[in-house]
Amino acid sequence: MNAADTRQRILMTAMELFWEKGYLSTSVADILSRSQVHSGSLYHFFPGKQDVLVGVLELYRDGIDEMLLAPNWEGVDDPIDKIFALLAGYRTHLIVTDCTYGCPIGSLALEIHEPDPVVRDLMAANFTGWSTAIAGCFDAAADRLPKGADRKALGEFVLTVMEGAVMQARTYRDIGYFDRNIAVLRDYITTLMATAKDDSFA
Amino acid sequence: MNAADTRQRILMTAMELFWEKGYLSTSVADILSRSQVHSGSLYHFFPGKQDVLVGVLELYRDGIDEMLLAPNWEGVDDPIDKIFALLAGYRTHLIVTDCTYGCPIGSLALEIHEPDPVVRDLMAANFTGWSTAIAGCFDAAADRLPKGADRKALGEFVLTVMEGAVMQARTYRDIGYFDRNIAVLRDYITTLMATAKDDSFA
DNA sequence: GGCTTGGTTGAATGTTCAATCAACTCATCT
């Protein structure tokens, strides 16, 4: 096993564990035993536990297109459909995990109360990547939306709804909370598009 | 200091600390030193740290009307205004804390990955209390909403938006993220009411 | 006065934690 392998194995394992148990509840020993790496090797690549978190957040940030968007948008062309296809991906995660799934970034954002600036910036960058992608969908469908629509704010709003919907479904262990939230969002976006249609006749 | 005082002091201190640092990052020693209570006394009233959390969650649940809703709804009569008055209360918290504030229940919900059923039920009960209060506002304004509107789902949706808006404002340390999210929500509710008006003419 | 009960004190326990480090392996370069 070469150096790149070890570093990568640590990051992948930490990604898994942070997602399963959260950052605080994951001990360095947990990472070591699951990744079959020895403590000295981990500390050779990372100054400390927090630097492993930084590495994981960088992986998320850099992998958003290939690992998150592309899989969910395969065969989906309509930009509005893309938004709900992405949300459907989160729904699948919830179903598969018996409503135990949590958005890894959202969980970290609420779990770490006094984040180091480096960590906070990376969490923010992850949010920005997500909501910018959604805003891009709204941009692509701009002709179907009201003229003055703040499409960046809409992107942030969809992120908000996803995070809140996942949070509630997870807390209640009931997918109904996710579905109802998404249904309301869908109603809003539908209404927005209907409004835009009316405008064009005015 | 009598027994009730000690128990209360522990709970109040724990409430503060869980809000400031989160549950996992608050040590029993933190609670002891700030509350000026000795470990034996704490363990006389609570079997363990988690039971202190249970006590805190019960306080939140039982205090929602007096401690959360009443202060924000003073002098506000219109039920739709009440919704945004409550959200404005969260905005004030964010401003006062330099966008460091987090909803205590939301934070706990995402921080504790494998909650004891007792804890999970209490977090859910807190969410339900909140969204039910908002649903009550929508009920009171039912005549201004579309006939078929799912007012329970709308209550959950407002909770979702609050949690997501707080999460983003906190992560970016920028109140703009909160404001834009609430603006979009306001646009939606306004649109809903406008739609209802149209309906009445149809 | 003595006994009971509810509460207090704080040192001590055993565990878990992140982090360290001296000793090592082994491919690569001169």
Add this chain to the structure above:
DNA sequence: AGATGAGTTGATTGAACATTCAACCAAGCC
């Protein structure tokens, strides 16, 4: 061949952690 240095090993360290407990106190009752 010998030197170099990136990478590995795992026992060890010291701090922090939740929890325990024997001793103690004081108000109320017999």
